Amino acid sequence: MTALILIVDDNALNAILVSDYLTSKGYRTIVTNDGSNAMDLVSELQPDLVLMDIQMPAMNGIEAIRHIRADPHVQTTPVIALTALAMPGDRERCLNAGANEYVSKPVSMRTLAEIIAQHLKIADS
Numbered sequence: 001m002t003a004l005i006l007i008v009d010d011n012a013l014n015a016i017l018v019s020d021y022l023t024s025k026g027y028r029t030i031v032t033n034d035g036s037n038a039m040d041l042v043s044e045l046q047p048d049l050v051l052m053d054i055q056m057p058a059m060n061g062i063e064a065i066r067h068i069r070a071d072p073h074v075q076t077t078p079v080i081a082l083t084a085l086a087m088p089g090d091r092e093r094c095l096n097a098g099a100n101e102y103v104s105k106p107v108s109m110r111t112l113a114e115i116i117a118q119h120l121k122i123a124d125s
Contacts, residue, residue: 002026002027002028003027003028003048003049003120004027004028004029004030004045004047004048004049005022005027005028005029005030005047005048005049005050005051005116006029006030006031006032006038006041006042006045006047006049006050006051007019007022007029007030007031007032007051008031008032008033008034008035008037008038008050008051008052008053008056008061008064009031009033009051009053009056009082010033010034010053010055010056010057011053012033014053014105015031015033016031017109018051018082018109018112019031021109021112021113022113022116025113027116030045030047033056034056034057034058034059035052035056035058035059035060035061035063035064035067036058036059036064038050038052038064038068039059039064039067039068039071042068042071042074042077043071043073043074046073046074046077047077048077048078048120049077049078049079049080049116049119049120050068050077050078050079050080051080051082051112051116052064052065052079052080052081052082052099053082053083054081054083054090054094055083055084061081061083061094062093062094062097063097065079065081065094065097065098065099066097066098068098069097069098075098078100078101078119078120079098079099079100079101080099080100080101080102080103080115080116080119081094081095081099081101081102081103082103082105082107082112083102083103083104083105084104084105090102100119101115101119103115
């Protein structure tokens with residue numbers, strides 16, 4: 001079965017662009033725009049990978065990642081922090097919260113697809 005990727009981004013255009021690209025690469029995608037919804041969807045659907053924006057209203061990506069890591073049913077799901085944050089220490093904050101990877105925007109879709117493929121191989125082994 002094709003891998004399911006949850007895209008969490010409060011910028012609808014970014015989410016659509018990433019979703020369309022990943023769909024063209026053969027992935028199934030689900031999109032949500034906040035961390036609280038992401039936690040519910042991760043628990044319910046158990047996606048193969050999560051792309052998590054960090055700066056979002058209500059619940060930010062850091063907090064959502066921490067909640068995902070606290071859930072024993074999904075705590076090993078790869079989470080890629082995909083964010084415009086570029087301040088010193090932001091990468092470490094994301095990784096310390098439990099993200100498997102930190103990618104700053106803008107990122108080329110090709111690079112993003114390569115990173116996703118690497119993490120899905122790790123998850124499959």
